[in-house]
Amino acid sequence: MSDAEAVLRVEDLRVAFDTRDGLLQAVDGVSFAVARGRTLGIVGESGSGKTVAATTAMGLVRGARVRTSGRVLLDGEDLLGASPERLRALRGATIAMVFQDPLSALHPLLRVGAQIEEAVRAHRDVGRAAARARTLELLEHVAIPDARRRRDAYPHELSGGMRQRAMIAMALANEPRVLIADEPTTALDVTVQAQILALLRRLRDELGMAMVLITHDLGVVAETADEVAVMYAGRIVEQAPAAELFAAPQHPYTWGLLRSTPRLEAAVGADLVAIPGRPPSLLQPPSGCRFHPRCPYVRERHREVDPALEPLAAGPDHRVACLLPEAERQALWARLAAGATPEQARAAAAGGSEEAAR
Amino acid sequence: MAAYILRRVLWGLVLLVLVSALTFVVFYVLPSADPAQLRAGRSASPETLAQIRESLGLNESLPSQFWTFLTSLMLHADLGYSYFSGASVGSLLIDRLPATLALTLGALVLWLLVAVPVGVLAAVRRGTWVDKLTTGGAVLGISMPVYWLGLVALYLFSDDIGLIPLLPGAGAYVPLTEDPGAWFAALVLPWLVLASTFTAVYARLLRGNMIEVLSEDYVRTARAKGLSERRVVLRHGLRAAATPLVTLAGLDVGLLLGGAVLVETVFNIPGIGSLSYDAIVNADYPVIQGTVLLAACFVIVANIVVDILYAYLDPRVREA
Numbered sequence: 001m002s003d004a005e006a007v008l009r010v011e012d013l014r015v016a017f018d019t020r021d022g023l024l025q026a027v028d029g030v031s032f033a034v035a036r037g038r039t040l041g042i043v044g045e046s047g048s049g050k051t052v053a054a055t056t057a058m059g060l061v062r063g064a065r066v067r068t069s070g071r072v073l074l075d076g077e078d079l080l081g082a083s084p085e086r087l088r089a090l091r092g093a094t095i096a097m098v099f100q101d102p103l104s105a106l107h108p109l110l111r112v113g114a115q116i117e118e119a120v121r122a123h124r125d126v127g128r129a130a131a132r133a134r135t136l137e138l139l140e141h142v143a144i145p146d147a148r149r150r151r152d153a154y155p156h157e158l159s160g161g162m163r164q165r166a167m168i169a170m171a172l173a174n175e176p177r178v179l180i181a182d183e184p185t186t187a188l189d190v191t192v193q194a195q196i197l198a199l200l201r202r203l204r205d206e207l208g209m210a211m212v213l214i215t216h217d218l219g220v221v222a223e224t225a226d227e228v229a230v231m232y233a234g235r236i237v238e239q240a241p242a243a244e245l246f247a248a249p250q251h252p253y254t255w256g257l258l259r260s261t262p263r264l265e266a267a268v269g270a271d272l273v274a275i276p277g278r279p280p281s282l283l284q285p286p287s288g289c290r291f292h293p294r295c296p297y298v299r300e301r302h303r304e305v306d307p308a309l310e311p312l313a314a315g316p317d318h319r320v321a322c323l324l325p326e327a328e329r330q331a332l333w334a335r336l337a338a339g340a341t342p343e344q345a346r347a348a349a350a351g352g353s354e355e356a357a358r
Numbered sequence: 359m360a361a362y363i364l365r366r367v368l369w370g371l372v373l374l375v376l377v378s379a380l381t382f383v384v385f386y387v388l389p390s391a392d393p394a395q396l397r398a399g400r401s402a403s404p405e406t407l408a409q410i411r412e413s414l415g416l417n418e419s420l421p422s423q424f425w426t427f428l429t430s431l432m433l434h435a436d437l438g439y440s441y442f443s444g445a446s447v448g449s450l451l452i453d454r455l456p457a458t459l460a461l462t463l464g465a466l467v468l469w470l471l472v473a474v475p476v477g478v479l480a481a482v483r484r485g486t487w488v489d490k491l492t493t494g495g496a497v498l499g500i501s502m503p504v505y506w507l508g509l510v511a512l513y514l515f516s517d518d519i520g521l522i523p524l525l526p527g528a529g530a531y532v533p534l535t536e537d538p539g540a541w542f543a544a545l546v547l548p549w550l551v552l553a554s555t556f557t558a559v560y561a562r563l564l565r566g567n568m569i570e571v572l573s574e575d576y577v578r579t580a581r582a583k584g585l586s587e588r589r590v591v592l593r594h595g596l597r598a599a600a601t602p603l604v605t606l607a608g609l610d611v612g613l614l615l616g617g618a619v620l621v622e623t624v625f626n627i628p629g630i631g632s633l634s635y636d637a638i639v640n641a642d643y644p645v646i647q648g649t650v651l652l653a654a655c656f657v658i659v660a661n662i663v664v665d666i667l668y669a670y671l672d673p674r675v676r677e678a
Contacts, residue, residue: 060581084587092584099582104575107594109601109672119583154673170583 006033006073007210008057008095008178013070015049015056024282026052028234029070034178034210034227039201041225041242042214043257047279049234050214054180056080058097059087074178093123096171098200100183102163106155112166113139113151119173138169142199161192165199172203179204180212185220197224218261222246230254233280233290236309240318250312250320250329252295255336273341289323296342297324297332359669359676363662370658375428377654378647382424385643393441393641414441427647437651438644442637447648450633457531458629460541461548461621462614466607469553469560474600476557477564481599482591484569492561499558508551508624515547529626548625552618556610560603567599574598601671605664612660616653 015027027049034040042050055061057072059079072079074095079087099105107115116138117131126134132151139147142165155163164184171179181200185193201224204211213224221228221242228245230238230253238251249255256275277294280286286293288303295302302323309321322329335345394410395402402410411417415426430436437447480492514520516527530544571577572595580594581587617631626632630649637645669675 055578058582060578088584088586090584091582097582099575099579101575105579107576107580107598108674109597110594118580118585118589122584122586156674167579170579173583 005035007036007075008212009033009071009073010053010057011071011073013053013056013072014068015052015061016067018065018067019283022283023067025234025285026282027056028285030229030231030234030236031070032229032236032239034212036177036210037205037208038227039204039211039213039225041221041228042212042231043216043218043221043228044231045216045279047282048231049282050231051182053231054097054182054212054214058091058095058180059084060091060097089123092119092171092176093174094176095178095180096174096176098164098167098171098179098181098184101187102160102167103155103187105167106163108155110154111151112153112155112158112163116151116166116170116173119170123174134173135169138173139166141172142166142169142203144169159192160188161195164188164192164196168196168199168203172207175207177209178212179209180214182214183216184213186215186217193220194223200224218246218257230257233285234282235290235321237291237322238318238320239309240315244315244318248318248330249333250318250326251291251322252297252324252332253291255333256294259336289321297346299323359666363666366662366665370655370662373658374651374654378428378431378651379424381647381650382420382427385646386420393643396641397441427644437648440637440642440645442640442642442645447644450645451630451648451652454628454630454633456533457627458615458617458622458631460534460545461552461618461627461629462611464545464549465552465556465614465618466611468549469556470607472553473557473560473564474596474603477561478568478591478596480561480565481568481572481595489565492565496558496562499554500562502554504551504555505620505624507554508548508621511547511551512624528624531625531627544627548621548627551624552614552621560606563606564599564603567602568595571595571599601668604671605668608660608664608667609657612657613653615656615660617649 010033011031013027013030014025017024017026030049030053032040032042042053044050052061056068057079059082061068068080070080074090077090079090079095082090106112113132113135116135117128120126120131120134121128124131135151136147139151144150144162144165150158150162150166155166158166164187168184179200184200185196188196197220200211200213203209213221215221225242228238228240228242229236230245230251232253238245238249238254240250245254246258249258253275256273259273260275261272275294280290280293286303288301288305289295289298289307292298292302305323307321307323309319312318312320313326324332331348332345335348336342340348394407394414394416397414398406398410415423418426427438430438435448437451439446440450443450476492480489483489512519512527515522515524517523517525518527520527525546526540526544527547530540532540532544534541572591576598577590577594580590585594615630617629617634619631619635621627622629622631623635630652634646634649634653636642637649
């Protein structure tokens, strides 16, 4: 993606928290870009740094104990170095955010309408009546039925889906150029999830927003994202156009995510496989490849060498940080996709390479 | 809501009967001075004592005494007469209430005016010198007993025995209707002393609530909307953090209206607190009963008011 296209461009973002137990490197050199009308999906487990990366981009992670470096460019303007006043003016106007749990993200003691009105008036010099009218328009726009009455409701009086719609209406109050949606459907019922995703897609297309969709659910990404970045332990380990990522995933962690996600088209009887182990501590990340303690295909060398995110020979849009040879990765994924367990795939691949050696 | 309030009021009345029965039992079962003896003086003849007992109704059985008290209270709103001064308990309470009311409400205004900004500031500037100063001050405020602080205040600032005679000292209270200026001046030291502990408690509590609330998701949402930090803290933060404080303030006021005994005694303010203190010293049962009932009344009413207020402040409570 060229510079000219990208509305939001994050370059080598690093965020560390100075904790009592030492420096916690939550985000460690993350770069991505999103263009107008496009969606970037950021996928990873809890603690992979995806939310910290997004909230830092919004300027919501600041403080004496936070160490940030890199650049977050919004239309070319660096947000990391922006003054608090400048950030305030941009937040909610040019760049907006939708949060995971709308019940805790909406103020429980204030009416939904009042909270949206506030978002309007934070950036527009309009009176209360105009802001109220705009609020109604927004609530109707996000397809909240009986919007006039819902405007005067308190958050707890709405259903989860309605609350998230209200949250989205609030984020859209000033037609932002960038929308960051942090797990927008995680707290919702499955049927409601699909509705909210459809709503986000519609609004993205109507307003031509650049959207960053953060999720742990590859299913969500598959439906909505144009490009996907897979994060692990504060880093992007694989990044590719969505279709490409699902067709030919390269990183063992991505394989694990794919195999632990239920899919309709999966072979009947294929088991869901959890990724063994837990995400590493970011206070003392593993040496070498950060995924090596959980990787079924680990080699001795992987414990020492830290892989860089590099483009594939096949396609420069697809980048991966893995030390396994590309041909071997293809062989492994072919077997995994056919339903083999990691052990079987590894054994077969090992046999194959022995044959090749002979 | 109306039905709920009615139910609470009826329960309150039942509670008042129970409280008065308890006061009655405690007064007669636990050893205390003989009211007749106290009234008659040291060298009274047995005949005089018997006569006093007769006239006060002390010869009758305890249940019958309690019944008499209860019926005259219910039917004639009559709390009886002081064994000591002979004045009607009702009129004594009415005479003493304004001073207690003035003391309590003045102190309330003072402690809220100081505690709210201090608590908010300490939370927002957490870990800085402002925070450390207020946290330290709060510990000091909570640790100082009111009667001791009252005496120190008198020794320092009262115009009779004070090192720096600034303000009227103990016994300077005059009713508001008599001399507003003197009334106000006489109440300044008691207000400060009474408010000190509460200020400390409230500031600490608000600081804690505020720190918790400011880390809530909805405060992050408020920031993400691009609101000014001032609006984030005051409208979104304080709105949520102050709600429990309102509840506490209601209950504290209810308690204090029943008599701020220590402060009223130290500063010799003729309020409900000093009335009950004197009544206890004089074994003046009808007055004790009256003050206890009044205090219980205030506490019950405060509880009901707090519940209504809470439902008003927190829409989530309304439906429950």
